[in-house]
Amino acid sequence: MINTIELEKRWLRYKTKIYRSLFFIIFFILAIPYLSYYLFQQYTLIIAKEKSISKVEREGKPMSLKDEFVPKIENKVENVNDVVLAPSIPIIDFNNEKQIDNRIAEKKKIEQKRVKEKKMEQEKAEKSRLEKKQAYHQRIAKRRALKRKRALEKKLLKKKSLEKKLSEKSLPRKRKLIKAKGSSALTSRDLGVVSHTNIDRKESKKITFHTTSNNYMPIMKRKFEQNKNAREAILIAKAYYKAGNYVESEKWALVANNLDKNSEESWFLFAKSKAKLGKKREALKILISYHKKTKSPQAKELIDKIQSRSI
């Protein structure tokens, strides 16, 4: 015999399963159109928004949103009479307030301290940076000074050798010294670097030229031709004057004067050469006119010397 009751239970289970699946199928079938409609609406909204945004971007000017996108909010004014404000009594806990104030003050103090410390640290850092900078500049200045000193020494050595050569050539038996003013040969700055001491700038510096070569005059003339420098013309004039060739010295002094009217030496050498050639009047005329113009004491001294025939 078949267990019909058990079979009936199984049949009930089977039926519920069938109806459940049927229900789900029907539900989905019904839901699909609603869902698709909702999705379509959402899609159209998004498209519309995108279009409006792109339009704004294209035109480059802001656009106001359409009314359909902005939900309307009705400003409902409630009946004021209906609203009753409840009386409020403020209760302050002073202890609590004090504690809060103290905490705030402590915090402020700590912050101030921190700010001060920071400032101090920054100042220190700045100081050390400046010191380092100064030290660096000093080092560089020292190096430059040393370089200049060496260069000057080299120059002096060269000059000495040139002088030797000149003296040997023009005055083989007599050693003659050429006086050179410190101010004209070296700048005051250069002299300061050389000695590192206070130099009396008024005092003339004597530099001895030793002629070591017989070719001094041609070399100097060649140099003059190359540079057309008044200083070199004066040197040539001096050399001729020392050598006793006053005609040539007069001529070279004039050349130097033509190149540099303010060169005092050219004036003096010209006058002295004239005097040596027996043209004392002319020499005095020249010196007086120069003295009138410049009020040079050296010119006055030379005038006196020519007048007293001490040259």
Added chain:
Amino acid sequence: MSKYREIKNLFLDSLDSENYVELESMSYNYQVLEESLDKPLKMILLFGRPGTGKSMTLTRLYNDLKEKRDIHYFDAPILSEKEFLKSIYEAMSSQTIPQNMKVNFDGLLKYCQKQRGQRDVVFLLDECQLYSEELMEKIRLLSDTRVVKFVITLHKTDNEDIIAKEHFKTRIWEVIELKNATEDDLRVYIQKKLTQKGFVEIANSISKKNISFIHHCTQGNFRETNKFLYIAFNIYEYYEQNQPQKIKSNKFSKKILEMTALKLGYLHD
């Protein structure tokens, strides 16, 4: 006796020729088979899926021709070679062989050859897929004597390779395939079965939908259909005895059909 108990018993799987239901497709196959027996064929193959009515056809054929022809029906397969040869000899000679003796195959062949032209014996062998290949070979040799003719049934799925073998292919001259019943066949089958025994009211209560459901479950297999209806009427019988308010005489209950399908495993809860 309960009405539903009687109906239930109608669908018991029996090979009683009284229960045979004449269907259009079945009657055609039956005619072909009957005509084939008159032809000088050595072997006739009747094959189809289980429950297509092979055994029923053989039973009906045997019952129809047992008076007219020298016909023998082995409804159950005889698997032992000794027993098989003994049965063949006994059927042909109408002699009983003692238990301690056995039939020599060569002797049987000579016996058949001697009777050539005099006799035309038909053997109906059911469930031949269970026979060994050796035995099938011997059946073939016996059929070669042209004295013995075999009608064999095979399950379509099981031993199709035996039929495919060359030596069998050449000898099986007639192949009759029995197919599963269609929905219409099934309706006719059920209704005829019920009306034959006078249950016209019940036969009319079974709707086309009910038949379709039964066919969907059983796939037109007669054996399965019988089983299905047996259980369905069993449930009816229960309700008739315990809850008669749950059954209606004019309409076949779908619930009971579904309960049957659940019971037989066609549906799952």
